[in-house]
Every structure is written in structure tokens, then in C-alpha cells.
Amino acid sequence: MVTDRQDEITASVAALQDLGPGYDQALAEGLVERIGTEIDKRITAAVESQVEAEMTGRVLHQLDRYAGCRHQRRRARRMLKSDRAQRTDRSGRGAIVLALGSMLVAVLATLTVTRSTPWPVALLLTMVVWIVIGVVNVVHITSHRSQPR
DSSP states (O other), rough: OOOHHHHHHHHHHHHHHHHOOOGGHHHHHHHHHHHHHHHHHHHHHHHHHHHHHHHHHHHHHHHHHHHHHHHHHHHHHHHHHHHHHHHHHHHHHHHHHHHHHHHHHHHHHHHHHHHHOOHHHHHHHOOOOOOHHHHHHHHHHHHHHHHHH
């Protein structure tokens, strides 16, 4: 490109010498116009490259921020879901084990009390055993419901 401009300037000077002094204004204006066009092209290219670099940087920065946030949100959701599932599984199993275990204890206590004691006392002791076991189950259930999941 440098040689093209030098060739144009050389050709303009040669044309000026061939045509004479009457054409020097027209040749000078043509030369200035070509130089101005070349300067405009260079400025436009420099501005476009700078704008493109800045926009690319901004877009990449925003994508990184967005991807990072999305990644963190997804990871947090997965952890929250797995934590909830584990809590639900544990509290569900614990409640079932407690309910079955307490019924087994209540039935065994009822059988033991009814075989070894007279009828009115056996009825009273059986009621006390069932009430205590019921209170324990209710306390267990209410304490697990109040915990955040």
C-alpha cells in the first residue's frame, strides 16, 4: 500500500510537469482527496477495531459473569435438593421406625401388664403406657416439623 501511494504521488507530480502550471490546483485537490480518503479509511479501521475489541471484551465479561452465576445457582439448587432429600429420607425413616417401635413396645407392655396384674390395674397401666408412647410420638413429629427443610 505504501508503494501504491508513492506511485500515485509520483504520477501526480509527473502529470503536473506534463500538463503544466494550469492543472496544479486540480492535481493538488485530487491528491489531497485521495490522501484524505486514505486517512478516513485508516481512522475508520482503527475505530472499528477498537469498538470491536471493547464490545468483545464486554460480551465475554458478561458471559463469564452470567455463566458463573448460572453455574453457582445450579450447584446451589442441586445441593439444596440433595440436602432436602436426605433430610426427608432421614426424618421419614426415623418417624416410621419410631412409630413401629413404639407400637411394638406398647403391645409388649400391654401383654405383660394384662398377664401379670388384675384387670382394673392392667387397664390403668395399659392406658398410661399408650399415652406415654403417644406423647413421645407427637413430640418427635412436632420437633421435626419445626426444623427448616
